[in-house]
Amino acid sequence: MYQPHFPPVPFRLGLYPVVDSVAWIERLLKVGVKTLQLRIKDKQDHEVEADIAAAIALGHRHQARLFINDYWRLAIKHQAYGVHLGQEDLETTDLDAIRQAGLRLGVSTHDDMEIDVALAARPSYIALGHVFPTQTKQMPSAPQGVDQLAGHIARLADYPTVAIGGISLARAPAVLATGVGSIAVVSAITQAEDWQAATAQLLQLAGAGDE
Ligand SMILES: Cc1ncc(COP(=O)(O)OP(=O)(O)O)c(N)n1
């Protein structure tokens, strides 16, 4: 049973681009993306606060589901839709503060043990990765592949799920066939020759998420 400790999200979050700038957030909102993440790495809070505040304001204006990666205090301060955290972040984050502020929580997982840890926190969604090899982030483990992903999706039943890692336009149909509710992508959009065409095609396949 899906009974999160945080506000729920729709079972299908649809296409979920993960990007590193306000410019990308604005572009993607303008073409109809409704779930997205601002992922800026390795900066001090004061260096990213203006960008995080601007991205959150844009998300509100477009009635979109904007998750902030890592910077959970700033996400609370500026009232983001949600926060995305990794496994190692769970130990150092005040999860009660996120819940009390009414933000959704997404948690990364890479295997069954990490899914156990994530489920114990009862987040709003569980991310599963990396599905395929990725150039975007250094990964300590091997890609899980579509079959293992399908096993995790079956285990998680009605829990909202997000697949991430190496998902291209060509690979998206096989990933979606596992029943996963969302595909998170970086390079499939940001490195595409024509990002607008790529986004439109991915939206066609994955949808913009349930209301
Ligand atoms: C949707 C989604 N899934 C997984 C990740 C990876 O998050 P994390 O493990 O915290 O690693 P970094 O992104 O912080 O490098 C994600 N960001 N989004």
Ligand SMILES: Cc1ncsc1CCOP(=O)(O)O
């Ligand atoms: C942030 C992150 N977490 C797991 S894989 C990944 C990067 C995904 O990027 P791409 O879609 O370009 O493979």
Ligand SMILES: [Mg+2]
């Ligand atoms: Mg993180």
